[in-house]
Amino acid sequence: MAPNDVLPVDFGRTAGDYARHRPGFPTVFYEHVRAASIGLPGQRVLDLGTGTGALACGFAERGCDAVGLDPSPRMLAEAANAAQRAGLSVRWIDGRAEATGLPDRDFDVVCAGQAWHWFDRKTAAAEAMRVLRPGGRVLLGYFSYLATDPSTVGAATEEIVLRHNPTWPFAGLDGRHPYFADDLTNAGFRDVSTFDFVIPVSFTQEGWRGRIRACNGVLTLPPEGITSFDAELARLLEERFPEPIISEHRIFGILATKP
Numbered sequence: 001m002a003p004n005d006v007l008p009v010d011f012g013r014t015a016g017d018y019a020r021h022r023p024g025f026p027t028v029f030y031e032h033v034r035a036a037s038i039g040l041p042g043q044r045v046l047d048l049g050t051g052t053g054a055l056a057c058g059f060a061e062r063g064c065d066a067v068g069l070d071p072s073p074r075m076l077a078e079a080a081n082a083a084q085r086a087g088l089s090v091r092w093i094d095g096r097a098e099a100t101g102l103p104d105r106d107f108d109v110v111c112a113g114q115a116w117h118w119f120d121r122k123t124a125a126a127e128a129m130r131v132l133r134p135g136g137r138v139l140l141g142y143f144s145y146l147a148t149d150p151s152t153v154g155a156a157t158e159e160i161v162l163r164h165n166p167t168w169p170f171a172g173l174d175g176r177h178p179y180f181a182d183d184l185t186n187a188g189f190r191d192v193s194t195f196d197f198v199i200p201v202s203f204t205q206e207g208w209r210g211r212i213r214a215c216n217g218v219l220t221l222p223p224e225g226i227t228s229f230d231a232e233l234a235r236l237l238e239e240r241f242p243e244p245i246i247s248e249h250r251i252f253g254i255l256a257t258k259p
Contacts, residue, residue, distance in 0.1 A: 022052075022211050022214050023211070025055060025058055025141060025143050026143075028199065030059075030062060033255075036137070036255055037137070039058075039109070040062075040063075043108040043109055044064070044065045044106065044107045045108065045110075045111060047112070048110065048115060049119065050070045050075075051072075053080070053082050054113060057079070057082055059109075060089065064109075066090045067093060068090055068092050068093070069093045076094060080092050097128075100127055100131060105133045106131055107131050107136060108133060111138070112124075112139075112140050112141070114141070114142055114143065117177070121180070122183060122186070124183075125183045125186070126187050129189065134258060136258045137255060138189060138255070138257075139255055140177075140184075141251070141253045143249055143250075143251055144249060145175075146198070148172065148174055152248070153208065153237075157212055157233060158171045158217075160232050160233055161217045161229070164228065168217035170216065175250030176252050180254055181194060184254065184256040185256075188258075188259065189257060190258075192254065192256040193256075195253050195255070198251075199248070199249055199251065201246070202245065202246055202247075203245040205243055207245075208233075208237065212233060
């Protein structure tokens with residue numbers, strides 16, 4: 001994927017699988033960013049491209065005043081259901097990261113989880129600068145399965161994805177996106193830094209299939225293509241990856257501060 005590509009993907013097509021099977025950021029992620037004074041009780045947090053609300057709910061659970069923004073009504077409905085089940089108060093807004101419609105200098109933190117690459121990044125960075133208070137923080141977070149080792153379930157799965165979707169641009173990534181730091185520097189943010197570490201994540205076979213159906217390389221297939229892909233993946237898991245399936249995941253993040 002070229003650093004400035006913006007690909008149109010409707011994640012609302014797979015909102016149910018996304019909500020049920022894609023793992024949200026783990027506790028260790030929130031502990032790490034809390035040490036950088038992000039996610040403190042009482043902070044106003046805006047989650048851009050919130051999807052099913054994982055980051056917005058995670059910060060609300062930690063006492064933040066959270067707002068989740070996304071252009072997909074179906075994803076926002078899943079997010080609202082998740083917040084209701086957890087007894088969390090989150091404000092959900094149908095909107096885009098590049099033009100939130102929210103007031104100037106209204107937030108302490110602007111975050112985006114698994115989403116920055118879908119935005120017009122230059123415009124989204126400028127919008128984050130606008131809605132943050134002076135001294136406010138930006139957090140770009142990623143939580144990605146690793147597929148660089150051919151023996152892993154991630155690599156074997158991506159081989160099947162590429163048979164069904166040969167032009168998929170996201171295969172073989174290592175979960176790091178350091179060039180996104182330039183977006184923040186160019187927008188005027190200071191103290192830009194990155195972090196990353198790897199943790200194991202456990203899946204059932206059903207859970208891994210659901211997680212991959214929520215992958216952009218699969219959900220963009222026609223319905224019959226998704227069915228064919230899922231059946232091939234099920235056979236692979238039965239043959240090579242008994243439960244529990246352990247997949248190494250990289251947590252990668254970029255932090256920056258508004259002057």
